[in-house]
Amino acid sequence: MGERRDAARPVPGEGLRAAGVTVRFGGITAVDGAGLTAPPGAVTGLLGPDGAGKTTLCDVLCGLRRPAVGSVRLDGADLLGRSPGEVARRGVARTFQRPSPPRGRSARRTLREGVRAAAAREVARREIAGRDRLDRRRRRRAARDLTGETADALLRRLGIADFAAHRVGEVPPEVARLAELACALATRPRALVLDEPSRGLGEAASRALEVLLRELAAEGLAVILVERELERVLGVCDTVHVLADGRVVACGPPAEVRYDHFVRRACVH
Numbered sequence: 001m002g003e004r005r006d007a008a009r010p011v012p013g014e015g016l017r018a019a020g021v022t023v024r025f026g027g028i029t030a031v032d033g034a035g036l037t038a039p040p041g042a043v044t045g046l047l048g049p050d051g052a053g054k055t056t057l058c059d060v061l062c063g064l065r066r067p068a069v070g071s072v073r074l075d076g077a078d079l080l081g082r083s084p085g086e087v088a089r090r091g092v093a094r095t096f097q098r099p100s101p102p103r104g105r106s107a108r109r110t111l112r113e114g115v116r117a118a119a120a121r122e123v124a125r126r127e128i129a130g131r132d133r134l135d136r137r138r139r140r141r142a143a144r145d146l147t148g149e150t151a152d153a154l155l156r157r158l159g160i161a162d163f164a165a166h167r168v169g170e171v172p173p174e175v176a177r178l179a180e181l182a183c184a185l186a187t188r189p190r191a192l193v194l195d196e197p198s199r200g201l202g203e204a205a206s207r208a209l210e211v212l213l214r215e216l217a218a219e220g221l222a223v224i225l226v227e228r229e230l231e232r233v234l235g236v237c238d239t240v241h242v243l244a245d246g247r248v249v250a251c252g253p254p255a256e257v258r259y260d261h262f263v264r265r266a267c268v269h
């Protein structure tokens, strides 16, 4: 009874939670009863060596893979069994180890398509709030202006505005990675899952990314940072879940977790 009530009623501010997730590929158990709790306003790390099950668990979080058992909830609302598009609309955005935005389009155009739906929702929200009463044509124009503003603001925020007109397939890998992050942010997510976002970034860009992740958390996002190297989560995460062989073997603030004997054995330092 209590469980049914939970499923029906969103719990604002709870963030992204997965529990008891198991994924098998034939005879391989990639994720074995693992879970994580990623509250809004915090950067939550998912740390583990190659093959630990990190990417598979991320796939479950964003609806790309359905687990054999387990639960995934965003602010209390059940996400399991929903399509990746529906999970994204409900507020979970994701970036991949290898960036995959459409390579033939400019960064600005890719981004504009990503923000269009969010802009239309925002205009509708303003109308409902009674601040603007628009006819159809003005509503469409307002959404278009908001789309342009948001796309340009995101490109500026990520420091890649100079590449706005370049095709995504032709920009340096660092810029493509940031363009992918901009696309994820364009959906105005409540939870952001980043699979090794600093892969391929230089030291300065990695530091800038850490600062950005802290800012996004401070703005109320639940940020999930997936990494292989302990050093990469130390300065940026509030809590770290350590995955090994598909199981969570340690969980806590990075400064504590780093001394755990499982972590010392399993993770790249």
Ligand SMILES: Nc1ncnc2c1ncn2[C@@H]1O[C@H](COP(=O)(O)OP(=O)(O)OP(=O)(O)O)[C@@H](O)[C@H]1O
Pocket: 025, 028, 029, 030, 031, 048, 049, 050, 051, 052, 053, 054, 055, 056, 057, 228
């Ligand atoms: N589609 C698949 N088919 C079969 N086995 C898979 C598949 N995807 C992942 N695996 C296996 O599941 C286990 C977990 O893989 P996963 O990619 O989730 O780990 P990871 O921690 O993300 O590692 P990496 O950082 O190297 O990607 C590995 O043993 C992997 O070989």
